[in-house]
Amino acid sequence: MRNISSETYSVKLNSSEFSYFYRFGMQRYIQDMLLSRQVIRPKEEFYNCHRWSRQSVCAVNRNDESGRAYFDNIVSCHNAKSCAVCAPRIMGVRSVEIRQAVHQWLCESPDHTCYMITLTFSHHATDRLQDLLDRFRDSVKFYWSHRTVVSFFRDCGYLGRITSTEIQFSQKNGFHPHQHVLIFSNKISLDVEKLRQLWMVSLHASGLTGADDIAFSIVEARSAEKYLTKISSEMALGNLKEGRATGHYSPFQLAFEGLTSQASWAEDAFSEYFSAVRGKHFLFWSKGLKKYFGIGNVSDSDICEGASDNLTHFLDFLSENFVKFSWAEKAELLKIGSANDYAAADIFFSSRGIKYWRNYNE
Numbered sequence: 001m002r003n004i005s006s007e008t009y010s011v012k013l014n015s016s017e018f019s020y021f022y023r024f025g026m027q028r029y030i031q032d033m034l035l036s037r038q039v040i041r042p043k044e045e046f047y048n049c050h051r052w053s054r055q056s057v058c059a060v061n062r063n064d065e066s067g068r069a070y071f072d073n074i075v076s077c078h079n080a081k082s083c084a085v086c087a088p089r090i091m092g093v094r095s096v097e098i099r100q101a102v103h104q105w106l107c108e109s110p111d112h113t114c115y116m117i118t119l120t121f122s123h124h125a126t127d128r129l130q131d132l133l134d135r136f137r138d139s140v141k142f143y144w145s146h147r148t149v150v151s152f153f154r155d156c157g158y159l160g161r162i163t164s165t166e167i168q169f170s171q172k173n174g175f176h177p178h179q180h181v182l183i184f185s186n187k188i189s190l191d192v193e194k195l196r197q198l199w200m201v202s203l204h205a206s207g208l209t210g211a212d213d214i215a216f217s218i219v220e221a222r223s224a225e226k227y228l229t230k231i232s233s234e235m236a237l238g239n240l241k242e243g244r245a246t247g248h249y250s251p252f253q254l255a256f257e258g259l260t261s262q263a264s265w266a267e268d269a270f271s272e273y274f275s276a277v278r279g280k281h282f283l284f285w286s287k288g289l290k291k292y293f294g295i296g297n298v299s300d301s302d303i304c305e306g307a308s309d310n311l312t313h314f315l316d317f318l319s320e321n322f323v324k325f326s327w328a329e330k331a332e333l334l335k336i337g338s339a340n341d342y343a344a345a346d347i348f349f350s351s352r353g354i355k356y357w358r359n360y361n362e
């Protein structure tokens, strides 16, 4: 059992509890692991996410639509790639935006459709992730500015695209960055070979290579779910054990491996991943696309502060208590909020001798 600080993480993680326990246990483990390796410093928001409060009173709020509950007035890191608590919350809102855009586009005209392009390249266990990402970025830039690609999409009623960059890891082949690109255009007869060859040329331009039957694919995606299934896979904390079965690990599957097996290779890989992606945004909408669909520019930090959710207030309590709760108690409290269960809230707080308010201002 893992015990980096005074708290153990594995007890609740081995239970079949609702995913709040996975998220909070995983978050605390990742924070402590990165701190112990001096990848982060104790004053950073990433380390302090959901440890401290910003005000004297904390709230638990619930999104009635999703049924998810959240803390308000607490420190959050709004890290969309590496925080097990913030990332799923951000991804939840981004998924709704993508669904809205695809639905609207397909409803507007029978000629409209979406295509999903996947872009990858060859890589090896000895490659550094930062170097791969730099070269990959250059290849992608080369591709989308190539005159043949530009004129091809211009001629097919191209409106714009959403790009998600994902990273997986395998012990055999190292880091595997790839992109899933959702194209909004008219139905067309695709010249797949031409588009694929241009991707090969783009890879060579930045010193990368790829097997042409693997490095490029394009399929029609007449539902957002097809795309979301691809790009949400690393945020779905429900299949954390899958990495071990397939040998291909998402970042959170790597963290799960480090947590449950104390595997130093997994912690090394997660640490390198964390450093390489920090400060970078990996979900992009092309210029004007959000505006076309009437979708506002809500930042990741706005999402974590609850600005984009239609939240219903559940209860308030003093922040001096929040900072004393273990990660498992925080998870338990959100589970109670999610169920809108005041009877359970009564038991939770009274058993700890803590007062709470259904509305602090009443």
Ligand SMILES: [Zn+2]
Residues within 6 Å of the ligand: 046, 049, 050, 076, 077, 078, 079, 083, 084, 085, 086, 087
């Ligand atoms: Zn966070």
